[in-house]
Amino acid sequence: MVGSNRLSSRLFLLYLPLAFFTVFLLFPFYWMLIISLKPNSLLLNMKINPLYLTQFTLEHYRYLLTNTDFPRWALNTAVVTFGATFLSLTSSILMGYALGRFRFRGGNLAGTAIFLAYLIPPTLLFIPLSQVVARFGLYNSYWALILTYPTFLIPFASWLLMGYFRTIPRELEECAMIDGASRFQAMWRIILPLALPGVLSAGIFSFTLSWNEFLYALVFMGSGEMKTIPVGTVSDLIRADVFQWGPLMAAAMLGSVPVAIAYMFFVDQYVSGLTAGAVKG
């Protein structure tokens, strides 16, 4: 834009607000990091500045990995997350494709209904779901979460993918089908590669939500060694009113690493996925 290139105006309109938000958003992570690295002797010492490290130790990480079930929680979380994400993504791709592509009676109604399902708060849904989980005898098994997470993952993911599939010209798969592809081949070889940003967006969304989910994990899979990272961290590292801050923050750090990695790899596709179809081109 004309006139917006002067250094002072860029400073006030661009860099300062950006810096403010960056600090605001990253501070919790910074806090997590320094607490997890501080020796216990300094943790509750009110005399020193809490915002930076004078000494650091990996003791909390060692404690977390050897004296708690954290490795097992991580395994549980990974199994549940990959299972639920795979299941949700597969169903959402098929559903999004059907809703986005086929003209059939009730198609629009189904699309709206699925979106409405997303609006039901999981905090209400877990009450009837707990009955279902109990009836099927799934309590405290991986399936309890792998099968219940899709209840909130599929509605959003399929809605997102439906919109994405609609931005891909119909002629492409029609041409593929005339070229000799079946409907499934056309979808697999033409539409899916083009919808990759959308699929990645839906995948990251599902991955993040499953990885961080707390309530269902607490209710359906919350006992013994079947805990996930969020549940285990809270239940085993907080004893009544004793907060083991060091290990707690170490667990939080380690728990956010996979999500951060997932975002880092796919951030470009993720962004283009969320804005796809906004402008032509």
Next chain:
Amino acid sequence: MAQVIYDHVTKRFDGVIAVNDLTLEVKDGEFLVLVGPSGCGKTTALRCLAGLEEVTSGDIIIGDRVVTHIPPKDRDIAMVFQNYALYPHMTVYENMAFGLKLRKMPKQEIDRRVKEVAEMLGIQDLLNRKPRQLSGGQRQRVALGRAIVREPQVFLMDEPLSNLDAKLRVQTRGELIKLQRRLGVTTIYVTHDQVEAMTMGHRIAVMNQGVLQQLDTPENLYDHPANLFVATFIGSPAMNIFPARVVAGDGTVRLVAGDVTLEAPAEQRGRLAEYANREVLVGIRPEDLIVQPGQVSEDRQLRLPVEIVEPLGSETLVHLRGPAGALIAKADPHLHFSPGELASVRVKIEHMHAFDPQTELALF
């Protein structure tokens, strides 16, 4: 190569009839153009043939096979879309090889065919590019190449030239004609552009509101339109149409429109006599009105005021105030006309058309 037959094909969308009882035979090796205004059902007819739309009733035959309920992939056809529909994530080579790979053709054979066709179309240097790196004309060629490389029984083309700029369109039109004549593959070509229709097709099928109006060679379509729609759709500027009363007597038949009186062609007197004292619609093509500025003392001249003059360079269009609305005449570009003046007009009676006002069918 194969013939294509539409046998009483009807296609309905939620109560709207897009194609109505279409019966049409395309000969082996023929270039048939389906033409009509937008919404006339021509694209739907093509999509039914491709298998992209299920027909509501009737049958479609390719070669000697009824394909009505056969999926598109097994119909052995290739289609060029208006927006080319190139696969954006594949190179030109992969785009062209896609259909052959699906048919599990050996690699060397695919390679040979793709390169041969690429050379034929002059796109051999583009094989490693992605579609987004190509110009409009190049994309069009790739889309064409992807169809040719398949060596299908029938080519279907849905307005493949309409996304090109005017100059490129004329050039590509010529190349497409040569290519089709050379390959000899039955081709069905959909367009709304009557110039494309007239120049490209062995035969033209004119459609309107889902109904086939006339199927004939370009010359016959132009000289002997079957009805009022075809008469006004084909030809630019459109045929002049005005109502006239048939007056018979003294061994002659005259057509009277306002203060204009035309003598009917001798060989049509019998046909017109049935309409004595009734109205018919008279049709005269702009080039069948011989127009000159000022007064000319000659037989059978009309004198009509000039309203608008449109010099096009190669010819001049003169809008005359006719008996019912404007009459457009094509005139020699070297003649000078001025709006408001009178012009002398001679009608080439032998090329005149007449239509029944109720049925709109041509009388002659």
